[in-house]
Amino acid sequence: MEDGVSQFALIFSLATVAMLVLAGFIILFVVYYQKKMIQEQLKRQQLELDFQQKMMEATLESEENERRRLAGDLHDSVGGMLSTIRVGLTAIAKQLPDPRVMEQSKQMIDDTLSSVRRISLDLMPSTLEKFGLTPALKEICERFQAVSQTPVHYREEGEIRPMAASRELKIFRIVQELINNAVKHAEASAITVWVLGGERLQISVEDDGKGFDPSVTHAPSTGGSGLGLFNMENRARLMNATLRFDTHQKKGSKITLTVNYETTESLHR
Amino acid sequence: MTIDQFDLLARIQTITLGFVAFVCFVRFSARSLLVRLVGFVFLAGCMANLAPLLLIRSGKYRAFSNVPAVFYAVITIGLFSYIYWVILFKKRTIFFVGTTAIFATIAVINLIFVQKTAVNSNLYVLYAGIIICYTLWYFYILIRDLPTLYLHQMPMFWFNSAFLLLNAGTFFLFSFTSYLVNVLRNDLIIYWSFHNVLSIFCYLIVLIGLYYDFLQLKRAPNSSIHREV
Numbered sequence: 001m002e003d004g005v006s007q008f009a010l011i012f013s014l015a016t017v018a019m020l021v022l023a024g025f026i027i028l029f030v031v032y033y034q035k036k037m038i039q040e041q042l043k044r045q046q047l048e049l050d051f052q053q054k055m056m057e058a059t060l061e062s063e064e065n066e067r068r069r070l071a072g073d074l075h076d077s078v079g080g081m082l083s084t085i086r087v088g089l090t091a092i093a094k095q096l097p098d099p100r101v102m103e104q105s106k107q108m109i110d111d112t113l114s115s116v117r118r119i120s121l122d123l124m125p126s127t128l129e130k131f132g133l134t135p136a137l138k139e140i141c142e143r144f145q146a147v148s149q150t151p152v153h154y155r156e157e158g159e160i161r162p163m164a165a166s167r168e169l170k171i172f173r174i175v176q177e178l179i180n181n182a183v184k185h186a187e188a189s190a191i192t193v194w195v196l197g198g199e200r201l202q203i204s205v206e207d208d209g210k211g212f213d214p215s216v217t218h219a220p221s222t223g224g225s226g227l228g229l230f231n232m233e234n235r236a237r238l239m240n241a242t243l244r245f246d247t248h249q250k251k252g253s254k255i256t257l258t259v260n261y262e263t264t265e266s267l268h269r
Numbered sequence: 270m271t272i273d274q275f276d277l278l279a280r281i282q283t284i285t286l287g288f289v290a291f292v293c294f295v296r297f298s299a300r301s302l303l304v305r306l307v308g309f310v311f312l313a314g315c316m317a318n319l320a321p322l323l324l325i326r327s328g329k330y331r332a333f334s335n336v337p338a339v340f341y342a343v344i345t346i347g348l349f350s351y352i353y354w355v356i357l358f359k360k361r362t363i364f365f366v367g368t369t370a371i372f373a374t375i376a377v378i379n380l381i382f383v384q385k386t387a388v389n390s391n392l393y394v395l396y397a398g399i400i401i402c403y404t405l406w407y408f409y410i411l412i413r414d415l416p417t418l419y420l421h422q423m424p425m426f427w428f429n430s431a432f433l434l435l436n437a438g439t440f441f442l443f444s445f446t447s448y449l450v451n452v453l454r455n456d457l458i459i460y461w462s463f464h465n466v467l468s469i470f471c472y473l474i475v476l477i478g479l480y481y482d483f484l485q486l487k488r489a490p491n492s493s494i495h496r497e498v
Contacts, residue, residue: 016441023437027430030408
């Protein structure tokens, strides 16, 4: 009888311990499973993020390709034809008793030609492809100054190292948009583009205009007026760069783009 | 196991219960509803441990030995139902209220007609069974909803683990206690002491949860989010 009781007590104790172990196992399982599921979720989010980034990159690339094609067509085809027409007009004018009657038409063709060249340059800056970022930035400042009659100063400091063409194009587009915004909306009397080299590339576009509130421009209620800003931010994100809006200035605004130089490996890639 | 050793263990368990309740109530207004409710559960446990002493002193222990336990079980099952009702998104109200009501009815019937002064095992088995179901339900919700990246920083995770462990042990222990004591004439003190040791271990787990709750309190002293469960 005594043996039977002890045996029962032993079995009972073991069963209780087994129950406790089972409870412990459930707790560990919850911890393990939860961790695994969270990791899976993070991985999925990362994949989605990568996919979105690639999509964005592809969209921007196709946009640039389209611009390049349009710029080429405008310059070579329309520009070429206009030049031919101008030559024809000059030949016709020589046969006329008074060649000056054609002067107005020739002038109009000259204006159209320069417009076509400007649009073509805006669409795809050949200077960027041929000479790199800084000459292209300098040139765009000059062009904006010529078109808007607002002084656009270009200041450069430090060593500015070359970067991958796609990266330089993105920087160029951001600066182009920033100057364009300053010219269009800021009512500034002067715009200055600062390009600072060093450990990182820093480009600031500063104006003395009426300034703006980036949070308002970002707001959905603006109905897409912040599209340029959105595109700039997308381009910056794709380069792992930052766009800082300095809105605490006494007058005007200052927007700074900070880009890290790529490693040699990524530059080659 | 001597009666003195058993007494010492019971005292340690009571002090631990009181300490956990105290920790739950420190900075009462800043604590979340969940922690406050857990504090009341432990306070009820502490009172239930002290009540038999009062009954012994007044000489009424033999007649009313199970009454404090029944009160404790009914009150805490109500508190547990409320805790799990809150953390399980305040849904299935009827289920939680019904469970509490049915449990209270069974507890009273068991006290009056079945286990009047004998070991109150039926009540504890049912009690533990209900709490096990609640804790497993909460773990299921944790796995389903993945509410946080760091599970160990959630106080409720620790509380729930402690409740599961304690009640898993209690469930099995009391399923056979009545048979062991009444039929095989085995010593109840051994099993009750085992229950006490297990309880102290689980209270320590609850203290880990309270430690994380304090950390959260420190990080966001005035946060309204913290007040949410």
